[in-house]
Amino acid sequence: MTDATQHNLPPGPIIKGKLSRDDIIMRGSMVVIGLYLLITMVFPLYAMLSKSFSTFQFDLSSYEVQVSDETGTTFSNPISLNDLNEQLKVLEDSDMIAGSDGRLGVTQFFPDFSFRSPVKYRIRNTTDEGRFLVGSTLTDSTDWVELDSNTFRRVQLRPVKSIGFGNFQSYFDTPALSNSIKNSVLIATISTIVTVTLAFWFAFALSRSCMRFKGLFRLIAMAPILVPSLLPGIALVYLFGNQGMLKELLFGASIYGPIGIVIGSVFFTFPHAFLIISTALAISDGRLYEAATSLRATPWRTFWTVTIPGARYGLVSAAFVVFNLVITDFGLPKVIGGQFNVLAVDIYKQVIGQQNFEMGAVVSVVLVLPAILAFAIDRFVQSKQVALLSARSVPYQPKPNKKADWILFSYASLIGIFIIGMLAVCQFAALVKFWPYDLSFSLNNYQFDRMDGGGWGAYYNSIKLGLLTAIVGTAIIFFGAYLVEKSNGFRTGRAIFQMFAMLPMAIPGMVLGLAYIFFFNNPANPLHAIYGTMAILVVCTVTHFYTVSHLTATTALQQMDREFESVSASLKQPTLKLFGRVTVPVCLPSILDISIYLFVNAMTTVSAVVFLYSPTTSLASIAVLNMDDAGDIAPAAAMGMMIFYTNAGARIFHLIASRGILSRTQAWRNR
């Protein structure tokens, strides 16, 4: 009879499906959003990468000069500048390295040069590559140019561009720069160990004990997410700085440096680690604990054989997230780092301080590598985590244990005091007239318009940025995620899109910001117009925080019945009608979550936008940075706390609004 193995697909063409109007609309939209990501992320990163490989050098061998006698009529034989330099040893090889705007005067090769002498000079390029300036006129021909001595002193050589590892070479040859790698990795490692340990026990206390005020502690633990990472730095200055309240506790060590960065990093990464670990602990199966009890395992043994294995993916994942946050953070080391150089600040210093964009690009590339590695490992670990969940798991119910509950409560209180304390110090500093000499309260520090940094305008700009990012970003990201999840066929396109959507998480903000300079500040770019506007800040922030939002949207969409689209198509209804009538209303809770996430992050972000703001679009978080830089630490603290209150307010508003909207639109959830 029929034997399956004998069958083979007959030759001939494979059936190509005709695309429906919906297919075309959905693919078209996906291409549009894909292009958006291409332009706002891939192209800028490419521009930055190619910048890091372009080196500029003065090539003395491509110039020849002749010098006349006193009469200015008889000239010496032509001699190359390179030969001249070898005779005179004016410049070293290292002096030949230049930036794209480098200029090299030529008179230094003529020791007896005087601009008053009647001696005349001739100079020419020996190759087509050579270029030099006379005043501001560029000469790139190989013809001789004859100049009197007064004009000759205005001759400047221009560097030659080439592609290669030269920038990296000089980066690693400069200890002041390459030491930052060691510093950054060291700081990130220490902070990771400390944060993950503290967060684990905090999450453990909340999920495995019967202590009181769990809700309050959860709230406190999440507070640092609402402030820029600079703020703990400012608090530490007040606590342990040169005139700090608790300076003696450091026993002479300086807070400006690794100690400060680690303490501050623990503060601002704590909520991230706590969230991940408490999720991991929450999915542990209560039946395992019952089994352990019935086998008479000691609590210590249960801890090591049940609790830790259950949470291990969460711990690893938290560790990489924290490592990534610390190593890419710019605000905190900028404020409290002192002379201790780290990669993210190096980028800023190279670009803003020294205008050496190529070197900034090199440091960015160096910074991207560990960040991408940490990101990749984290994704890998998270993909493993899923398998741990089972529908039959029973949530663990802790039993009261007076002693353990008290110990864990005290521990959680210490963490709570640490977090609240840091915020309280900032608020106190903001209200005090002049620390530490005049401790009377005033609102002077809130007169931002009198300080550098953009004043109250910056604050309103931040709110504007937050709202625009939340609205534009949520729309783009959710729709993009819908297209990836629910369109038919087009596998390659969807895979590429998915990859684009995951990439932003691996790109540190500083790197993204710098990449935007290279890409959008290029006059040849038709999108140059958005440079320096609010638009580029919105675009950059949306892209910067794309991945987490995309994942939230994807998770929500995956919980929708896969057949909705099929049913809608069989009923001959446009997919976009289904999207509007069913998908969006059902996913509304997640959509609101995405928007508040984007708003809060737009309010606090410093790293990406620090390269992109203009005087009219300064932001509150940037103002904190700049006021701190200018020594106005108290106003900086005041502005930082304004961000905190705004975000806290937004959170509360979000909570109330969600409740309201949900009760009206999600009636179907109640049986």
Add this chain to the structure above:
Amino acid sequence: MPFDGSEPYLKIENLWKAFGKFLALKDVSLEIHEGELICFLGPSGCGKTTLLRAIAGLDLQTKGSVHQGGKDVSNLPPSERDFGIVFQSYALFPNLTIEKNVAFGLENTGRSKVEITDRVSELLAMVGLADQSKKYPAQLSGGQQQRIALARAIATNPGLLLLDEPLSALDAKVRVYLRHEIKELQRKLGVTTVMVTHDQEEALAMADRIVVMKDGVIEQVGTPTEIYSTPKTLFVADFIGEMNQIPATAGPSGAVSFGNGTMKSLSHNFPEGHPIIAAIRPEDVIPHGDEAHVLGSDDVVETEENALEVVVSEMEFLGSFWRCRLQHKRFGESELIADFSINAVRRLSLAEGGTMTVELPKNRLMAFERPEAVE
């Protein structure tokens, strides 16, 4: 070419579906007539759902053609085909009320608001849920949700109704009730219907014709009685209903040999001595009393060679009948399973350990190719 009804309504020709290297459908051809209710039946992974999704255009076949109502729809997207579909999950829109769910497909079709409302009420009345129109799907029972999904699928009067395991998420009782309901509704509307199921009872009860599938190939197409009483392959015989399988060799046509004897059977085409499986359904085994051989008795054995004196080794009461395990040296180690009515058991006063005479009627004893793998 307009559809005139003489042609089959749905014509599937040489359909292939490849998922990478795996072939889910292999050269499947099938004709379905207008107004028929067809069941695709088979174990999971046999390709029945793949075939349904190819008919709907949800997952396009790799090769082959599908004609619906005389029109080639082989490469059309679902939205350009004419069908309504009910999924196992029902896929009801959770945030829309029952009436809005049903009305979903009626919108943007040139119907006025009043027409839509009327049609929705008519449909809800048809499925017996007129009073539930303002509720949300989550507030209904599984069976009610199923009926709403059905109402939504037939709202636009599609030419073809596709049901993908529509009953498998329901309780046994509701399932039996609903399969009657669906059959009734289908008859009333006269809509050509294709239903996918792995439940043979469902297929036997509902289908006009059953398509039995295995490993991407159609094993047999036929009415429920045909499929049940004259299965074409051992797989069909075994998958639908119970079947005794006795390793045997082919005798001359119309006979099979096992143990050291020969029995008369349905005619077959195997050469003499070919290894086969002799098969008979448990309910086809006829019980006779001790007096079966006595002339003039009521219990007359029709075919002397097909009668065996067996030992009843085990009896299991299954409510409406007894399932008995019968031993005879000609079966070797395996036992013959026979279902006897309660009356017969009482009349013959059967008990475990007792002996009795059974007949394997020759027009019920079938011969199938013996699979190579020894079980």
